[in-house]
Amino acid sequence: MVKLVNPVVDIDSLKKLALIGAMKKPIKLSSHDFSKFIDSSPQTASRRLQTLEQEGMISRTIVSDGQWTTISKKGVDLLKKEYNDYQKIFTQKRDCIELVGTLFTGLGEGQYYIAQGGYSDQFNEKLGFVPFPGTLNLRLNEQSTVLRRKFEEHKGIEINGFKSENRTFGGGKCFPSKIEDIDCAVIVPDRTHYPVDILEILSPKNLREGLNINDGAEINITVIL
Amino acid sequence: MVKLVNPVVDIDSLKKLALIGAMKKPIKLSSHDFSKFIDSSPQTASRRLQTLEQEGMISRTIVSDGQWTTISKKGVDLLKKEYNDYQKIFTQKRDCIELVGTLFTGLGEGQYYIAQGGYSDQFNEKLGFVPFPGTLNLRLNEQSTVLRRKFEEHKGIEINGFKSENRTFGGGKCFPSKIEDIDCAVIVPDRTHYPVDILEILSPKNLREGLNINDGAEINITVIL
């Protein structure tokens, strides 16, 4: 049983195989040959190929003087994901971030706040859409929780606080966003004690229905800063 | 003194930083934050950043509650190289391979053979250019020595053997190639005992002069199979 190796190393091996041409058709390659490409020993090359096969990234047919190797669909998908990352890095026009979180049901406060005329008038005017009466709550993953700090560095769309007869309502800012091509907006209240891993989202329609999603669903949102 | 780490791991760390946005402007990021992105411990994250800085891939300014980090030109170049690899993988139209070797002076046999009417007539007719009387000899690197085996799987442009009064001249095949946008052709003799790490190249003009290169120069050739 070969241990599963560092995924970063795996992707590199897979990339090397793709560059040699193993994505289109099987190539014949001994461990010794492959070691020249990964800059390592034949033993390590052999182990890498074993691991990749075990992970379903490649298919192999071992013959007496080498092995016929092809990258499988799973392997190609992994490489595409990697390629996609680099495309993001080099072709991203606007300053935007992608956040990932899971949907959960909040306390229904969003609905209450949106209903306040002091807010809804501003939303209608500044957001470009009339928000559905209710927010979508995401619990961000750890990476996104770090990324969301970027909100602090940007002005966004200012939402002013106001006073009603009974109480004061704090201000905040919004950022135009997209969830699966649906325009929406992230609300970032000015409140200092706001949980950093929770994201509140406004949208023109009920996203739970529009996207057919329920609590626990993983949501990807692209926020334009 | 921090040891230099596996370059594959370095590139991955750099890529993660780029995705967070450290390519455009400095980002504030603690080791603990970064560890969420590289899926490792804060210690490892700290070490990775140290290493990247030492290698000149990033610039850092350490403050009390984190570090402002930007990817340097060297780092961006490394990422571009990586991106370029993936572009090659996914956007390569024709079946071609890139070989790398160093120029050396052969025994002048190329000149002798090209001069033989039995060959030169075929070259003129089948190659699309009249070859300069003399071949360019490359000593391939280890990777290219492996890659050149692909010649065996392809027909190429057939060059027939022939007999003169004194001796017989063997056949072989050619593959259209490019060296820095100059059309040339690789000659692959049928001879079974031909050194695997040597590549002979025909071109319409004297490449040594055209490219201003001398023995020992590293040459990149793209061969269309």
Next chain:
DNA sequence: ATTACTAAAAGACGAGTAA
């Protein structure tokens, strides 16, 4: 809270070897 060291544990590598 940081960064980054040291030292012990975990993991990867590669020489030797068998099939």
Next chain:
DNA sequence: TTTACTCGTCTTTTAGTAA
């Protein structure tokens, strides 16, 4: 020649700690 095992060695990671 191959592949792929074992096992000693070297490398990397991470807990603990200091600054």
